[in-house]
Structure formats: structure tokens, C-alpha cells
Amino acid sequence: MIDKRGFSVVDVGYLPVALGEELVLSDVVIVGAGVIGLMTARMLALSGCRVMVLERGEPGREASWAGGGIVSPLYPWRYPAAVTALSQQARQAYPVLVQELLDETGIDAELVACGMLMLDAEDARDALAWADVQKESVLRHDGNSLRQRMPWLSTHWHEGLLMPGIAHVRNPRLLQALQASLRRLKVDVIAQAEVVSASGTGSKLESLKTSDGREFSADHFVVCGGAWSRGLLGLLEMASPPSVRPVRGQMLLYRLPPGTLPCMVMADGRYVIQRRDGHVLCGSTLEETGFDKGITDAAKESLMASAARLLPALANEQPVAQWAGLRPGSPNGIPFIGRAEKDNLWVNAGHFRNGLVLAPASARLLANLLQGEKPSLDPLPYQCL
Ligand SMILES: Cc1cc2nc3c(=O)[nH]c(=O)nc-3n(C[C@H](O)[C@H](O)[C@H](O)COP(=O)(O)OP(=O)(O)OC[C@H]3O[C@@H](n4cnc5c(N)ncnc54)[C@H](O)[C@@H]3O)c2cc1C
Incomplete structure (x- = not known):
């Protein structure tokens, strides 16, 4: 079965990707329904493209579900400028995005701008210099100030940097809201559709085949396969697929009274986050274990020790859940966003520890490039060729 869509428009308000006797708006097939694939689909659909998403398992159940939902890189001053550029744009976009999704779908992704307190960071000076350049508000507390103002912390910390502008989002809800929004936009997100091969001629891809034998044809294809993107691009005949590797992260979930x-x-790279309903997440491990998504007792023990250190109220609590996800690791955490060898093959992958925060800006950049628009950011650092 060839699922080929296409329609003509007279005035689309932006430069279309293909020009013929009539303006033909291209169809786009996206592979992977994590936060990157879903947000890219929404961005393209909102600008008039007919989009379809193919997902190997259930949509939004891999890394994007497993993550903590911090809407900032951890220790943001330690990242290269290319990550900062995406994250600053995306952080600005988040409040509007979450409100739009709530209005459209009734699902609240619970963006909470409660701030992030970073304790005993050894490079506080770099943090302050970065915050100055980025116009990021930062409050420095010495040990006495921490003990007075934050009595819920343990007393052994020497210094804390509070960045009050950092938010968290409830990522499983965000993924539900994105899917509901896509349904309204008439974007099909097809579950249990693992892409296994491709066909095409020369510099152009014609169609993708899924494991159940279906074939999907489009004008453009975007790989948003998270940790699996490298293998996927190999299947799609990319000779030198970008270097994306799985990096396992394990998390614990606790329950405390809301507002604790x-x-x-x-x-020390570990964090605790409380959701509005009281659930507290403690994350996360960073493990190079290939595609093994299992959970371990060693990680549980280590995360429980971190949880008790970060929030003494957790010291006598038992976690109510533990899970793992595979981050799409990339060199320096810089994602690959752009064209991939063939004229109509694109990549949006490799967001490593920051896919949830970077998604709105990455989706926008990819959509700009695919549609031949002026890019919202300099695309050079994200090139995958
Ligand atoms: C423990 C943990 C904590 C994290 N915390 C944060 C955080 O606080 N803030 C933050 O910004 N980021 C965080 N991250 C990182 C973030 O979750 C990832 O960067 C992001 O989810 C990547 O999104 P993605 O859509 O690229 O990948 P995924 O969500 O993994 O989606 C990729 C999808 O592609 C599908 N797929 C793969 N192969 C195929 C195929 N052949 N055919 C069809 N579909 C296919 C997969 O099934 C999957 O659904 C965390 C990650 C982990 C694991």
C-alpha cells in the first residue's frame, strides 16, 4: 500500500519546498514519536504541511517519557554556545506552547517556574559570568543564608546558586497534549510502525517500509529516532550517519505532601523535582550500557542516597517507582538538525540530556530549513554532514 498524500495551494505564506506549474506543498513523514518527532510534526502541520508520524512502539514512551522535564540544561553554563542558543530560545517558547496546548486540548503540561538551586558547584564563578551574559537572574546564598532561608535542606552545604527562572514541565502530560494537538491538526501518529527499510533513486528517498509491510511515500522524511537514530539512518542508506549513541538514565519516584x-x-549532577501533586522525582544515572533499558539495584541505592542528601525529608521514604530511559547521546550534547545526505532526508536527533528543553527550538529550526525559510538560528553548528 502506498500512502501518498499531496495537495495544491495558491498562497501558503512561505516559500514552498517544491515549485512546479502549481505550488505543491510537500508531505512529510516523521520517524519517531518522542518529544522531538511530535513537536516537529506539530510545527510543520501548523505551517500547512500534511504530516504523518511513524512510531515503532507506543508514541511518547521512550526517553521523552522517562526524563525529568527540567526546562534547562543542568548547570547551563557548562554547555557549548550551540546548546545555549537552542535552549534560550526554547525556554522563552515554553510558556506560550504549554498555554496553547492547554487551550487546544484541555491537557495541562504543568509548567512550573519554581527555580533551580544548585548546591556547592565548584565553578560558581563561571556560572555568574554566564548568567551575566545571558541576562539570567541568579541569587547566591552562602551557608548561613541557606540554613536560614531554606530550613528544609540539610545543614552541610556551603553555597547555593538559585536560578529562579528555571522551570520544569510534566513531560508525560506534555506528550499527551502534543498527541491530542496533532489529532486536532489531522496528523496521523501511527503506533507499532517500525521503519525497516527505504527505497529511492539517487539523491532522493521515495518511500519507507515498516515491519508489517506497509509503505509510506512522501516528499520529505525526517528522522527523529532518539537513541536509535544512527541505526535508522544507516537503514535509510546514509553512508555516514551522525554519531548518536544510547546513554541510559535511571530515575526514582517518591510521594510527599505537595509543596514540600x-x-x-x-x-553533584543529581537532582530532585516535585510535581504539583506531590510526586518527587530523583534523577538520574548516566550509564553507557548500549540499548539495555533495564533498571538496577545499584542505581536504586545510589539514587536513594542522593535523594536523602538533597532533601532530608526523603531519607526515610521508599521510592514508589523506578524506571530507565535511553538518552540520544551526541558529542558535546549538540543535536543534529538538518539535511542528511539525500535531498529530502532530514534529521532532528541527538539531544542527549536536553531533548525536553530543546524540543521547541529544534522543531522550529528543522521546520524552517525543510520549508526553505530563513532559519530561526544559525544552523551551522547542528549540521549532520
Ligand atoms: C532519566 C532521564 C532524564 C532526563 N531528564 C531530562 C530533563 O530534565 N530535561 C530535558 O530537557 N531532557 C531530559 N532528558 C533527555 C530527554 O528525555 C531526551 O533528550 C529526549 O526525550 C529525546 O527525545 P527524542 O524524541 O529524540 O527521543 P525518544 O523520546 O527516545 O523518541 C524516539 C522515538 O523514535 C522511535 N523509533 C526508534 N526507531 C524507530 C523506527 N525504526 N521506526 C519507528 N520509530 C522508531 C522510538 O520508539 C521512540 O519513541 C532525560 C532523559 C532521561 C533518560
Whole structure:
């Protein structure tokens, strides 16, 4: 079965990707229904493209579901400028996006701008310099100030940097809201549709085949396969697929009375976040274990120790859940966003630890490039060729 769509428009308000005797608006097939695929689909659909998303399993159940939902890189000053550029644009976009999704779908992704407190960071000076350049508000607390103002912390910390502008989002809800929004936009998100091969001629891809034998044809194809993107691009005959690898992250979930934790707290790369309903997440491990998504007792023990250190109220609590996800690791955490060898094959992948925060800006950049628009950011650092 060839599922080929296409329609003509007279005035689409932006430069179309193909020009013939009539303006033909291209169809786009996106592979992967994580936050990157779903947001890219929404961005393209909102600008008039007919979009379809193919997902190997259930939509939004891999890394994008497993993540903590912090709407900022951890220790943001330690990242290259290319990550900062995407994250600053995306952070600005989040409040509007979450409100739009709530209005459209009735699903609240619970964006909470409670701030992030980073304890005993050894490079506080770099943090302050970065915050100055980025116009990011930062409040520095010494040990006494922490003990006075934040009595819910343990007393051994020497210094805390509070960035009050950092928010978190309830990522499983965000994924539900995105899917509901796509249904309204008439974008099909097809579950259990694993892409296994492609056909095409020369510099153009014609169609993708899924494991159940269906074939999907489009003018453009976008790979948003998260940790699986490298293998996927190999299947699609990319000779040198970008270097994206799986990096496992494990998390614990606790339950405390709502309002126990006024802001996110982080030290030594571990963090705690409280959702509005009281659930507290503690994350996360960083493990190079290939595509193994299993959970381990060692990680549970280590995360429980971190949780108790970050928030003493958790010291006598037992976690109510533990899970793992595979981050799409990339060199320096810089995602690959752009064209991939063939004229109509695109990539939006490799967001490593920051896919949830970076998604709105990455989706926008990819949509700009695919539609031949002026890009919202300099695309050079994200090129995959
Ligand atoms: C423990 C943990 C904590 C994290 N915390 C944060 C955080 O606080 N903030 C933040 O910004 N980021 C965080 N991240 C990172 C973030 O979750 C990822 O960067 C992001 O989810 C990547 O999104 P994605 O859509 O690229 O990948 P995924 O969500 O993994 O989606 C990729 C999809 O592609 C599908 N797919 C793969 N192969 C095929 C195929 N052949 N055919 C069809 N479909 C296919 C997969 O099934 C999957 O659904 C965290 C990650 C983890 C694991």
C-alpha cells in the first residue's frame, strides 16, 4: 500500500519546498514519536504541511517519557554556545506552547517556574559570568543564608546558586497534549510502525517500509529516532550517519505532601523535582550500557542516597517507582538538525540530556530549513554532514 498524500495551494505564506506549474506543498513523514518527532510534526502541520508520524512502539514512551522535564540544561553554563542558543530560545517558547496546548486540548503540561538551586558547584564563578551574559537572574546564598532561608535542606552545604527562572514541565502530560494537538491538526501518529527499510533513486528517498509491510511515500522524511537514530539512518542508506549513541538514565519516584520542595535542588549532577501533586522525582544515572533499558539495584541505592542528601525529608521514604530511559547521546550534547545526505532526508536527533528543553527550538529550526525559510538560528553548528 502506498500512502501518498499531496495537495495544491495558491498562497501558503512561505516559500514552498517544491515549485512546479502549481505550488505543491510537500508531505512529510516523521520517524519517531518522542518529544522531538511530535513537536516537529506539530510545527510543520501548523505551517500547512500534511504530516504523518511513524512510531515503532507506543508514541511518547521512550526517553521523552522517562526524563525529568527540567526546562534547562543542568548547570547551563557548562554547555557549548550551540546548546545555549537552542535552549534560550526554547525556554522563552515554553510558556506560550504549554498555554496553547492547554487551550487546544484541555491537557495541562504543568509548567512550573519554581527555580533551580544548585548546591556547592565548584565553578560558581563561571556560572555568574554566564548568567551575566545571558541576562539570567541568579541569587547566591552562602551557608548561613541557606540554613536560614531554606530550613528544609540539610545543614552541610556551603553555597547555593538559585536560578529562579528555571522551570520544569510534566513531560508525560506534555506528550499527551502534543498527541491530542496533532489529532486536532489531522496528523496521523501511527503506533507499532517500525521503519525497516527505504527505497529511492539517487539523491532522493521515495518511500519507507515498516515491519508489517506497509509503505509510506512522501516528499520529505525526517528522522527523529532518539537513541536509535544512527541505526535508522544507516537503514535509510546514509553512508555516514551522525554519531548518536544510547546513554541510559535511571530515575526514582517518591510521594510527599505537595509543596514540600519549593524549588528544584541539584548537587553533584543529581537532582530532585516535585510535581504539583506531590510526586518527587530523583534523577538520574548516566550509564553507557548500549540499548539495555533495564533498571538496577545499584542505581536504586545510589539514587536513594542522593535523594536523602538533597532533601532530608526523603531519607526515610521508599521510592514508589523506578524506571530507565535511553538518552540520544551526541558529542558535546549538540543535536543534529538538518539535511542528511539525500535531498529530502532530514534529521532532528541527538539531544542527549536536553531533548525536553530543546524540543521547541529544534522543531522550529528543522521546520524552517525543510520549508526553505530563513532559519530561526544559525544552523551551522547542528549540521549532520
Ligand atoms: C532519566 C532521564 C532524564 C532526563 N531528564 C531530562 C530533563 O530534565 N530535561 C530535558 O530537557 N531532557 C531530559 N532528558 C533527555 C530527554 O528525555 C531526551 O533528550 C529526549 O526525550 C529525546 O527525545 P527524542 O524524541 O529524540 O527521543 P525518544 O523520546 O527516545 O523518541 C524516539 C522515538 O523514535 C522511535 N523509533 C526508534 N526507531 C524507530 C523506527 N525504526 N521506526 C519507528 N520509530 C522508531 C522510538 O520508539 C521512540 O519513541 C532525560 C532523559 C532521561 C533518560
